[in-house]
Amino acid sequence: MSNDSPIDEIQFGVSDRGVATVVINRPHVLNAVDPASHDRLNAIWDSIRNDDRVRVVVVTGAGEKAFCVGADMSANAVDKTGLQYWAELDPNGFGGLSLRTDLDVPVIAKVNGYALGGGMEMVLGADIVVAAATAQFGLTEPRVGRLALDGGITMLVRRIPYTQAMSLLLTGRKASAEEMQRAGLVNEVVSPPELDSAVDRWIDQILACAPTSIRAVKQMVSRTSHLTASEARGMRLPSVMAALDSEDSVEGVNAFQQKRQPVWPGR
Known part of the structure; x- marks a missing residue:
């Protein structure tokens, strides 16, 4: 440590x-x-x-x-x-x-x-x-x-x-x-x-999960609890936008298609 x-x-x-x-x-x-x-x-x-x-x-x-x-x-x-x-x-x-x-x-x-x-x-x-x-x-x-x-x-x-x-x-x-x-x-x-x-x-x-996905999940949960589910989905939160356009999202699909464990870039 x-x-x-x-x-x-x-x-x-x-x-x-x-x-x-x-x-x-x-x-x-x-x-x-x-x-x-x-x-x-x-x-x-x-x-x-x-x-x-x-x-x-x-x-x-x-x-x-x-x-x-x-x-x-x-x-x-x-x-x-x-x-x-x-x-x-x-x-x-x-x-x-x-x-x-x-x-x-x-x-x-x-x-x-x-x-x-x-x-x-x-x-x-x-x-x-x-x-x-x-x-x-x-x-x-x-x-x-x-x-x-x-x-x-x-x-x-x-x-x-x-x-x-x-x-x-x-x-x-x-x-x-x-x-x-x-x-x-x-x-x-x-x-x-x-x-x-x-x-x-x-x-x-x-x-085991993509770092960008985990950050997006946590941010979405913590910042949208006062909204309806539909309203929350439409929020352009920074971590959500970053996860959708991340290297992690590309690596996750590639790893799935290649039947291997992903190696997350974390960005």
Whole structure:
């Protein structure tokens, strides 16, 4: 892995295959995010957005106990009023990810443990969720007098059935990985020792596709959700136009006709 972050609490690198890995490395606080870590995460997502080498991102937490339990309330501005907190919310959401709409590469959340509060919101900002069977999910903010304003309240009811979403939002309870898979939020649940290999399988399937097609799919989904299907099809989005006129599209047809695996130019 290259491009390791000099900031140990947020580890970042990009492999030769174009797989970016983002690790919240604060296991001493169950990977809770403090303001400095949040800023670093935002900067990392910005760099990924501008790096054509990156084809897929895996975000996870260090250790075996937690993906992320949200804001570090021991270090965060807990002395601020709710209104002050609301006024200073990041447009990109928690961890710079939960509400971000300008990231045109797939994000896989590798949920190795607790995904609570803002950590659950980061999961909601991902495209594919692979979880250890021991993982637990929850928007626990009401239990400390807070609100899941970084996408938790608004996005959960769009991702899973209303009554199941409200059963979490109105209780602040924790739900198992199996329950979240049944609800449709989690793609795959595996035993903890199998988590890495399960994520690798998803990565391989994404890398088998044309990079320009994947970027176009992600951009079209993220930027047209407010439109009808017909209106969305007519949008001349940059990544869609690039994919339609790409070397990838030529290589894909040639490989199919020649009965071989494609070698994607990525442009």
